[in-house]
Amino acid sequence: MAEAGSGGAAPPPMMAQSGSGGVAAPGPRGPMMCGGFSGKDPGDPDVRAAAEFAVGALKKEFADVASLVKVAEANSQVVAGVIYQLKIHVAYSNEETNVFTAKVLKPLPHTGNPMQLMQHEHLGKL
Secondary structure, eight states: OOOTTOTTOOOOGGGOBOTTSSEEEEETTEEEEETSOEEOOTTOHHHHHHHHHHHHHHHHHOTTEEEEEEEEEEEEEEESEEEEEEEEEEEETTSOEEEEEEEEEEEOGGGOOOOEEEEEEEEEEO
16 A cells, blocks of 8 residues: 555546646546546537627628538637637538638626637638
8 A cells, every 4th residue: 555645656537637737537528628628519508609609700700601500529618718619610601611610718707798709710611
């Protein structure tokens, strides 16, 4: 039996260190990375709201953007709110579907601040 405080004992599984500097803990879609991004269900209502917000912001920059087709991938990170990292399929008015990545910040509710599109990238046609 190892003594408490001895350097040879491994940390318990929930506190195992990851390569990115966060702490791994079990989550509903695999290990959750405390301080890092973790996978989210693309059908989650909060993910869908963030994706719809991103499409609304993209409409201001790209005149042909019409509507959200699907959330292909979603991750989130808890900070002073939640950052959603998304890969979304977006319908254009000419009926083409294009792929974007987007980062959306949903601030903590008590701040009263609206969602914010932090960054995006157009990856091309689907």
